[in-house]
Amino acid sequence: MIVFDLCCTGDHRFEAWFASSESFADQQVRGLIACPVCGDADVKKAVMAPRVGAKSNQAVVAPAPASAETPGESSPELVRKVLAEIAAKQAEMLPRSRWVGRDFADAARAMHEGRAAEDLIHGQASPDEAQALRDDGIAAMPLLVPIAPPDALN
Template identity: 80%
Template sequence: MIVFDLCCAAGDHRFEAWFASSESFADQRARGLIDCPICGDSDVKKAVMAPRVGAKSNQLQVAPRVDIASVPEELSPELMRKVIAGIAAKQAEMLPRSRWVGRDFADAARAMHDGRAVEDLIHGEASPEEAQALHDDGIAAMPLLVPIVPPDAVN
């Protein structure tokens, strides 16, 4: 598994995502399966990132100190509320265009990935093991950030 820092062209929003390999990232990007979680832009590219070099096993790791005065204003509680509201609004916008597949989510995602199904968006349920297997196979899937009530549970 490899993690990439990504950014979108529309808003230059930075985010990270995990992929099975560089080839998996390239394939998913070419098929338009990667979207910016902030604005939904699918014109996504790798961002410049510093490599993570592990410390020697015999060295004590010390967490970096953060000077509260140096924390940017952008991380204010008000901004975080706006970001979460934006995520909820984007999810609410996309759900009506998405098809509920229930417990068949993993199978439906695999069918889409393999080209056996032509759907744009699906949502459903998957066990942690099913989600990990999709991830291990390079199949783009992520949890909904705002919980929803399944259609068959609404009375």
């Protein structure tokens, strides 16, 4: 698995995991990747800083505090704002989607293969089922804000 920092034309940055660089390229060409904030499918790889570990005999220097005015960096307020926007978008989408429970992977695959009408769905999938969907190029992503399944509510 590989993680990429991605950016849409609205300059929203987010990360996504892919099986390989080729998997990213394939999903990008097929329009299967979209910005979780605005839904823009024109997504490109963002510039990423390599994660290089410090030598064990050198002190770690803390990064300078980020400024909300500095493009590409974040502040606690900006992070809270983005998370609130994600939660609001998810709350807006959930009532328009259908809960399919543990049948999520099967329902997503049926829609992808044209055996079922395309619909907004949400449900549960095991890590292996989610990986199989990704490997087959089926667009699915975890809900970023946890929810209780409808059958678990009092």
